Amino acid sequence: MESSDLETLRNFWGKDRVLLIGIDLGTTFSGVSYGVWKDPSVNGNVSPNPVVCWPGVGNLSTKIETAVSYDDSGDCSWGWLALEQPNVMSWFKLLLPGDGELHFNVNDLKEVQQAKATMQRLGKRLVDVVGDYLRMIFQYTLQYIRQERGDVADVLPFHIIFAVPAIWKEKALDYMRQDIRLSCITNARPNGVAKTTYRFVTEPEAAAMAVVPEFTEPFEIREVVEGSGGLCGAAFLDNSFRNFMKKKSLDEGLIWDELHREDQLHVLTAWEGRIKNDEVRTLFDSLKPEIEKLVRRQVIAVQEKTLRPPKYILLVGGFGQSPYLYNSLKRTYNGHVTVFQGKGSSPSSCVSRGAVICGMKQQVLIHSRISRFSYGFVLDKPFEKGVHHKDDKYFDESRGYYMAQDQMEWLVKRGDDVAIREPQTFYYERRIDHRARGRREFREVIWESRSSKPSNRKADLDNDEDFMVAKSILITTPPVEQLPKIKHEGTLWYLFAYDLKVEVSGASIKLSAKWTKDRSVELIAECVNVVVGA
Template identity: 25%
Template sequence: MESFDWKPTFVVGIDFGMTCTAVAYSSAPEWARPECVQKWTGQYHESQLASKVATQVAYDGNGELQSWGFKCDWDRVPTSVEKEFKLYLDPMFPDTYPNRPSHEEAVTWYKDYMKSLYDYLDSLFQRTIPDWAQRNVEFLFSVPTTWTSPRLTEQLKSWLSAAGFSNIYNRRIKISQTEAEAAAVYAAKQSFKVGDIIMVADAGGATTDINILEIKEHSQDKTQLTALNKAEGVNVGSTLINEQAKRLVKDRLQTLSVPGDVSDLYWLAEDMLQQGNFEALKCGFDGAYAGMDTYLTVPADRLPTSYRGRRQPVVITAEELKCFFDEQLDVMFESIYQQMLELTRERPQDSVKYLVLSGGLGSSRYVQKRLKARLANVQVLCAPEPQLAVAKGLVMDRIQTLSRGMAVYTGKCSRVSYGVLCRLPYDKVAMRGERVTKDILDGLLWAEDQVDWLIKEGEAVPDEGLTRPFRLKIAKGEEHDGFEAQFVMSDRPARALPKSLRSDTVSRICSVSARFRHEEFSGRSSGQFKHKKGGLLSKSKEHFVAEFDLKVIVGSADLKFELVSKDGRKYSQNDTRIEVNWEEAKPKTRSKKWARNMYPALQRTPS
């Protein structure tokens, strides 16, 4: 159980990216603006600086980790180099790429990479930070905005723990924000005025995260902003441009009859793009065609006999590169327009004044040029350090909370809807087709597996959490069996949320089981729960009715739970009497008898 008086004296923000990873940090008592790690193992020269390190790991022929980061580029005997696996940490990520890694492979690579990163940072800070071993260190992480399941966040915590980030008593892990929120914090810390409405688009390697914010307070040492809509994540990024180029080169290799199956030609295309300096041409592209064609040479030993002795370049023209960019930008533009339309519907008096770009793709001159042309009434700005926005934003938000007692980002909007399964009084008209049971304790009909939606998609999430009163019938003799509340989510629009678990758009995310204290049943006058005798002339049997409040704290990427008795005693998520099980349940399994008895306290009971 975590100590409530534990406070960090050193915070480290880690932005794990598709192609590169950034690390920012700050320390007590000054809590100065964050700095970034710029020296990494594997850099070619001691004097060379890099604000990010490559996200890649290399393995030898036995499958043992050989190297990581920049060392993969010059290691002598790597058999395989694994990179661009971030999105596959989500087992539900849709992809048709023929060489896509499995979820299990991506998790293995992630753990190996993060362990290497932790070991390097620990060694670096031991050499440069006084009393490093004695400091309370908090490692801050974000999650992609496209990840909506709190279960995935819990898994991420366990992977990071396995990698060593919480391996001693004074090291903690905190997953506090989405990438969109962290980038927004960084953007809001720049030169804006109170009342300004800004849109932040963090366009990175694999995803683009977009949200609209209002600056509520802004001074030298304190900033506060609030979300005006839910953050939106779309699969748009610079690595997807690389993927389009790779597929084009693969097709042209097939046209040249270069031998090899599809998988082999993909690897050859990737090697040719690296050798041909495609990345530099892509990053420098500004929409002009002159001198921007990419010439790639097919290795002589891979050419068919009929081509031997003749140079066979594969060309990616500037027009084709422009098409790759435009395909990504079309998706980005659609998301931006939808966000603006939603703001106009909800707040017709307000409009976006600034669009702030961050991330690797956001730093592209062509992207900036296209956005300025499309958004005539919005001033398009680029963040000062666009590729460090997430890492620094994580640290900025945390150090303001620690030094000023106030987070930068407040008033977040829920990206999905969260609810809890319960029973409701049966209505034979409104609940046709639902699972109905006759309660042996009260003899009444109830519809089971109904959803009480606690927070709906797009609604503002109270920082203090949401509390809802419930009741639970407990049979005599089963007082100490406890009960289980099952939480669900849906990404359906708030206006079209399903009413029960019967819908395929409702998915379980976790179950929260709790056990009550013995004294809550002891004594009819002093006990917390009402005692119902039942009897021969009554439909009901002897039982207790427990009344309690279920509290859910909805974070950016996680959920926390409390059970509060009527006299104010809390069973928190860290309490031994309450347990959260994040294992995915089968969608159509029946609820346990001690789960299905829970019903909202404010509902009428059947007559």
């Protein structure tokens, strides 16, 4: 069950306590945090706890390798242990958006090519690989929680919060839903424990929630400008450093890839004092321009929209712990923007910890988001000369006046500030022939456009490759005999009027259609997860 309304979930669970689990599926490393949610009327808030001990990792760490391998019998290894096996696959997260959905070509990356080739050779689908990884990391997390907290992992309902990239759209989330289903995470629980539920939040949203307690001044969080991303995280720095070490080891007569992981760590320790600072700086400098460009774009966009610079730049994630990156950005924005960097393991676990906090409706302080796409419906409107195109004009006998067919009703446009806590309601109506009987079905299609200023005429958009179906919602009427009748020029029609409610929560839009009769409201259709913020 996918949901974002914790109060509804609490009624569904019938419990005052729920185990919240935040999962940060990363490109090269992943992390998990957990916390026990208690009804505020009973006792307080959630304190997220990161998982800090993983299989195959000698030292305490909040992250585990995002890697999967399969032996000849099909058995799966994961994390650090997968790196010691053949048929290892990593970086597969980058394939989830699908070809053509990212602004950069991930298929050119060697690690991605290797993962695709291995999947093809083993007959594995992407959803199989990601599903297996999620299953293994989730099962280990439950084992870890049992050791830390006793039986809470066996008696409490689970609400799982998956952090996803801000640039993901609906196709990637659909893949994630398939992965979650195949992982068996949402399977029925024994002993009558309520069914597991889950939701998505964006990684920046989760990270922001994690660092909120570190600020003393009260404030609320709003997404001011559209987020962006690039292939320039710690994964690419690690890859550059690995290639650097391969060259270094060849100079010493060693073949880096043939060394055991523990031997590689030993070599790194032995050579730590022999690697010159300018050599390491060269590795960072290969990625620094792209990171600075992304930050600069965000700062400029905030200034253009608010007429003032942002107050803070928050560095999170593994790369967010880099002193070199911190000092570089601090020099760039000295006196204009405060660069904030957490210490210790805090930055690397902030996304998974923030995801846990986002699992509590009462704790979500992000009041609005910026839509990444324009979403709307097609409908006919009363024809207005000078407003509508003459080719769209037709006479509607049920109304007795001219209409303009196939006009767009945009619910939200790209770049709009969409308030999370303020649902919008739109009124729609359909006329049905008076000779009809029983229930009628019709489908309302939700269209999406990448344009921030899409045309209000569907005919103008039909040949636009960025205009496509996002979702459709099937609406079933009550028996038409129960509907009110209207009469025009001697002809009777059934009038079916309904409200379409639009609610924004986390990384999705929830749509529901409701019909009102005799002061009672009947839900006639519901459609969730039309992405606005991912």
